[in-house]
Amino acid sequence: MDVTIVTRDGARLGVPCAEGQNVLAAAEEAGLYLPSMCREGSCGMCAAHVTEGAYEMGACAEGALPKGEGGVLLCRCLALSDLVVEVPVRDEQIGRHRVPERRAVIAGLVPAGAGALAVTLQLEADETYGAAADFVPGQFFEMTLPGADVRRAYSLANLPNWDGRLEFIIRLVPGGRFSGWLAAEARVGQMLELRGPMGHFALDEASPRPRVLVAGGCGVAPILSLLRQMAEYGDATPVHLIYGANREAEFLPPHVLAEMKAALPQLDVTYAVWHPEAGWNGFVGTAAEALSVVLASGAAVPDIYVCGPPRMLEAVEGAALAAGVPAAQFFAERVQS
Structure with a gap:
């Protein structure tokens, strides 16, 4: 056939x-x-x-x-x-070359907000691909659970580098086979099989339009990679980050985005919490609702980059279309559970 x-x-x-x-x-x-x-x-x-x-x-x-x-x-x-x-x-x-298969050792496992881990891997040098971490900001790697035919894909949070370092922010899903292993059994020094980089979630660097980046939960990982790319290149394009979570405890430690704001003076940040605790002074509601407020401000129609769970993606896309954002200016990546 x-x-x-x-x-x-x-x-x-x-x-x-x-x-x-x-x-x-x-x-x-x-x-x-x-x-x-x-x-x-x-x-x-x-x-x-x-x-x-x-x-x-x-x-x-x-x-x-x-x-x-x-x-x-x-x-x-x-x-x-x-x-x-x-x-x-x-x-x-569409790729025309086989996706690289690599090996990497776990170099760091650190909590990253409630229910998430910051995972650092160190690539093993090989004859074909060398030692560098070569990828486009916004891409992901697929990891294989040791001793099992279970694979999960996670987006990178850092930038390409000659050191072979890969950084991820991974949500710990209750009952999840891979994230459950990370939470209970993974140890620094263990080896993982990787496949990647893959994906086409990347900045349109030729666009003159302002940008709105929308992150839901651990979807902040590739969004961070895009922001770090802008800082690395001295990109002065106006950019607004909407960072959504169910509870404020799920956000990354405050210093992470404080460092980004220091590197990108034009960066505006909206923290959107769906179910806040008493005393929350930020935006109350979903990331999609926060986007609607930003788009109603009357500013130029931006390019929108969004990464998060499927339902959040659908809601954000709906808000963007309702505000008249052309489909060609909407870029999305799903977070895998």
Whole structure:
């Protein structure tokens, strides 16, 4: 069977697909590396729409499938005939080289607000990729749980560097297999298998428009990476960070964003707390509600970058569209549980 992948900019890419093979795996066998994370039907990163042909969908997490007729997750979509599949990325965003596989040792495990860990990894040098941590701010790495076929993808919070250092902020999910291991068993010095970098969540550096960055929970990790990129390059573009959480205890320690404000004098920060405790003096409500207030200020329509849980992403996108922000100025990345 043949699968035709149609990109957002109209490129048509032919992929042979064996019986019983999912479309994502078939594309990778053909040398096309589409955006993906969990490969378990839960994160929604490989969402697409089948416009022609018969297919069967494997098990998916509730709410993971994209809306609309023919919505599929490529990691769970099995072709029953020739297919035409539309993907929400441009041709240039599809990788043509195998994603690097690396090894790294845990170098640090530090609490990062209630229910989260700041995890630092040190890449092991190898003959192919050397020792450096080479990635684009906003990208993520996939980690494999030691001794198990369990993989999770987490966004980087730091900048590319020659030292091979990778920094993550990871939410500790009750009952989560990977984050549960991090909380209870992981130790400095243990080795992890990595795959990456991956993803296309990155600043549009050519845009002259102001920026609004929206972070929900541990979605602050890639947002920090983007802010640090701006500081590193001396980027004077006006930027407003909306940082949302259920409780104020979930925010990163105050010094983290204080350092960012010192490095980026034009940075405005709104802390949005949905269920604040007595005495909270910041914004009360969701990140989406805070965004609506910012967009109603009458300033120039900004580029919006958002990272967080799926429901938060949907709410933020709805607020942006309601305020007249063009879809082309909206950039999003999901946080994986």
